[in-house]
Amino acid sequence: MKRRVITAFFAGAVLTLGTMILIGAGGTVNSPTGTAPDRYAYYPGTEELAKDEIRLIACGTGLPSARRDQAATCFLAEVGNGDKFLFDVGTGSMANVAALMIPYDFLDKIFLTHLHTDHWGDLATIWAGGWTAGRTKPLRVWGPKGSTPDMGTAYAVENFLKAYNWDAKTRDFVLSPEPGKISVTEFDYKAVNAVVYQENGVTIRSIPAIHAGDGPVSFILEYAGLKVVIGGDTFPNRWYIEHAANADLAIHETFLTPADLVLLYGQSPEAAIGVGTQIHTSPQAFGKVMSTIKPRHAVGYHFFNEQATHDNILRGVLQTYTGPLSLAVDNMVWNITKEKITERMIVSPDQAWAVNGPNKPLKPPARGSVPDPISDFIKAGRWQPAEQAQASMVEEFKKENGLQ
Numbered sequence: 001m002k003r004r005v006i007t008a009f010f011a012g013a014v015l016t017l018g019t020m021i022l023i024g025a026g027g028t029v030n031s032p033t034g035t036a037p038d039r040y041a042y043y044p045g046t047e048e049l050a051k052d053e054i055r056l057i058a059c060g061t062g063l064p065s066a067r068r069d070q071a072a073t074c075f076l077a078e079v080g081n082g083d084k085f086l087f088d089v090g091t092g093s094m095a096n097v098a099a100l101m102i103p104y105d106f107l108d109k110i111f112l113t114h115l116h117t118d119h120w121g122d123l124a125t126i127w128a129g130g131w132t133a134g135r136t137k138p139l140r141v142w143g144p145k146g147s148t149p150d151m152g153t154a155y156a157v158e159n160f161l162k163a164y165n166w167d168a169k170t171r172d173f174v175l176s177p178e179p180g181k182i183s184v185t186e187f188d189y190k191a192v193n194a195v196v197y198q199e200n201g202v203t204i205r206s207i208p209a210i211h212a213g214d215g216p217v218s219f220i221l222e223y224a225g226l227k228v229v230i231g232g233d234t235f236p237n238r239w240y241i242e243h244a245a246n247a248d249l250a251i252h253e254t255f256l257t258p259a260d261l262v263l264l265y266g267q268s269p270e271a272a273i274g275v276g277t278q279i280h281t282s283p284q285a286f287g288k289v290m291s292t293i294k295p296r297h298a299v300g301y302h303f304f305n306e307q308a309t310h311d312n313i314l315r316g317v318l319q320t321y322t323g324p325l326s327l328a329v330d331n332m333v334w335n336i337t338k339e340k341i342t343e344r345m346i347v348s349p350d351q352a353w354a355v356n357g358p359n360k361p362l363k364p365p366a367r368g369s370v371p372d373p374i375s376d377f378i379k380a381g382r383w384q385p386a387e388q389a390q391a392s393m394v395e396e397f398k399k400e401n402g403l404q
């Protein structure tokens with residue numbers, strides 16, 4: 001699997017030789033008992049981030065329909081001041097985020113480009129999963145207002161919490177209510193290059209996108225004189241052209257070709273031409289965007305990336321753009337500084353646990369402060385031999401932990 005990805009990357013590298021500045025491997029192995037330097041791999045948690053550096057990780061690059069090796073849209077930006085920002089939390093993406101082994105308290109800031117499931121479907125997973133795995137505080141979500149209140153982010157999150165009411169009320173009692181809360185900051189989707197977040201030297205701006213209905217946006221993150229643009233779903237638009245110009249890393253969707261949408265994705269030709277060229281961005285149009293804004297490095301995503309689709313999209317892009325380019329897969333990572341941009345693949349365990357953060361895990365709420373969701377009728381059905389079977393283990397655990 002990894003080899004396929006690297007082959008595809010080098011196919012791109014060869015085709016764009018001359019402007020391609022990214023080198024996956026490098027150096028030489030000088031001793032048979034020594035180490036191999038400068039490989040393709042980034043091992044999460046093993047490298048300190050420099051003060052003036054951004055690490056950008058593709059945690060989801062796929063499509064609304066599920067695929068085991070590619071989740072739906074999610075990008076994690078880690079900046080040198082320690083702040084981390086999730087841009088979209090598409091379906092399935094939290095498995096990739098979890099494999100980075102970052103304490104959940106550091107993953108509390110989520111920016112949503114729009115409310116298609118492939119961009120926020122895993123809010124449920126980080127909300128409840130992070131809650132059970134050590135997050136001690138509420139999530140913070142930023143997202144666009146809709147053209148009417150019921151099409152906006154606040155409405156979506158409010159009703160998300162209503163839909164998951166049983167989940168919340170039962171965890172409130174056993175764990176603690178605080179990490180189950182979500183605060184929402186809505187902003188005008190029509191605002192152009194408007195600041196939606198500004199703290200600790202990080203500025204995040206929003207620009208409108210043209211996609212399926214009013215509401216979608218793209219984000220521009222600025223830190224330490226670096227600019228990373230996280231493009232949401234969109235037909236190429238003039239706001240991206242104007243405000244993503246000269247980005248250090250410019251991410252923009254590039255969709256499956258209409259022919260592949262028909263061949264591989266079960267769509268009619270009528271739907272495919274609309275989806276692939278009107279509400280999303282075709283490879284040729286993506287290339288035109290990038291050759292116009294001239295980023296230090298361009299990233300295309302939002303397609304199932306296999307040899308055939310990769311080559312079909314690359315052929316289209318190369319008609320209009322020959323600069324530095326990645327056609328993203330999940331677990332690609334870019335380290336961005338003024339001096340260089342390094343692309344690697346993440347090597348992470350399939351069986352990662354969340355790592356504890358600096359905050360102590362919360363205790364369950366005081367008895368009586370949160371309603372008990374289990375009735376006396378259900379409690380009376382407890383099978384006593386099970387209590388007896390575990391009694392000495394429970395006793396020992398309580399003694400070890402000083403519990404009553």
Ligand SMILES: [Zn+2]
Pocket residue numbers: 114116211212233
């Ligand atoms: Zn969408």
Ligand SMILES: [Zn+2]
Pocket residue numbers: 073116118119233302
């Ligand atoms: Zn999408």
